[in-house]
Amino acid sequence: MDAESLSSELNTELVFDRIADALSETGYAVLPAALPATMGDALLARAASFDHSVFRAAGVGRADKFQLNALVRNDEICWLTPDNEVEAAYLAWMEALRMGLNRRLFMGLFDYEGHFARYAPGAFYKKHVDAFKGRTNRVLSTVFYLNPNWEVADGGHLLMYDHRDNAIATISPLMGTLVVFLSDRFPHEVSQASRLRYSIAGWFRVNASLGSHIDPPQ
Known part of the structure; x- marks a missing residue:
């Protein structure tokens, strides 16, 4: 391993340490410049290159509970796949994070799913919780932001609350910022x-399979 690769690996392990420490202390982590800048640039170029037909209206709920509700959210999404090298690189980084957090926190994280999210001017997503009712398989949420030179007046902030509905964080969707929190x-x-605002939202899941019920679904 050359010196540059060794330095990159050490830096990544330090990032994983910071995420694990923050999750243990507060349940969430906010890190600027967590991933390599070149990866963020490539992901933004990838998202911006899509034809409008690639993105689809985002819904709420899962399986038979899924529905479109523009009063709750009106962003658009495109799921990540390993078939594209840019998306594959991001998924590989998240796989390394999965293993890193399992080593540090014994969370039993099983797999990861994620999608590009595009918010046109005027788009929003009302208050919600990521873990689906009746299912515990989404245990850790991630958001990675892809917006250079974002200003406060541009809106599109992530607003986080505690269980008493008290505001605890207002996070700007600035390029390179990674947010990780308990779902x-x-x-x-x-x-x-x-x-126009871009991000990648994702979730680490645990294996909640029971008997013939496979969860996460294959």
Whole structure:
């Protein structure tokens, strides 16, 4: 391993340490410049290159509970796949984070799913919790932001609350910022954006399979 690769690996392990420490102390972590800048640039270029037909209206709920509700959210999404090298690199980083957190916190994280999210001017996502009712498989949420030169007036902030509905964090969707938090612990929302806003939302899941019921679904 050359010196540059060794330095990158050490830096990544330090990032994982910081995330694990923050999750243990507060249940959430906010890290600027957590991933390599080149990866963020490539992901933004990838998201911005999509034809409008690639993104689809985002819904709420899962399986037979899924529905479109523009009063709750009106962003658009495109799921990540390992078939593209840019998306695959991000998924590989998240896989390394999964293993790193399992080593540090024994969380039993099983797999990861994620999607690009595009918020057109005027788009928002009302307050919600990521863990689905009746299912515990989404245990850790991630958001990675892809917006250079974002200003406060641009809106689109992530607002996080505690279980008593007290505001605990207002996070700007600035390029390179990574947010990681316990999925069932923090209600959160995305305030209305006034300019085009990109991010990647994702979730680490545990294996909640029981008998013939496979969860996560294959």
